[in-house]
Amino acid sequence: MAQLFFTQQLARFISAPEVATSARRLRDGLESAFALNPRLRGYVLDDQGCLRPNVAIFIDGRRCRDTRRLDDPLAPDSKVYVLQALSGG
Template sequence: MAKVSFTGHLQRHLAIEPLTVNGATLAEVLNEVFQRYPALRTYLLDDQRGLRQHVAIFIDGQQIRDRRHFKDLTPANAEVFVAQALSGG
């Protein structure tokens, strides 16, 4: 099971808490996360269902490689961290 946590910026805008979900790939993990927090989908994904430009996801401290299909593996007891960068001037 993967432990998924979120940057404080996302937590300020959505009522989301860290959670533990099943999934062998990031796609499976995200599907479970979106089932629990449907509003999070629009914060993370663009219109083509890929990761938004200013969002980063890390699995065990390593940034994911597949930002479109999320086929990165999530090993047992993986720690997944979702960050949304702040931009602007």
């Protein structure tokens, strides 16, 4: 099963557990996480269902290609990391 991981920066604001999913597409994998915690959706996706500009997702070390449809394929052993950008200086 693909594994979804959420960074500690995001987990500071909302419960973001590690999720194992049999989803074959990124959006479906994210929906598995949102089913566990619906509030997580608002931190990751905007009101149009697109990836927020301050969030990056990496699948097996590569950044997701389509931040709108989120249709990148997931392999059964994929590792998906959802990162919230940090700012400051």
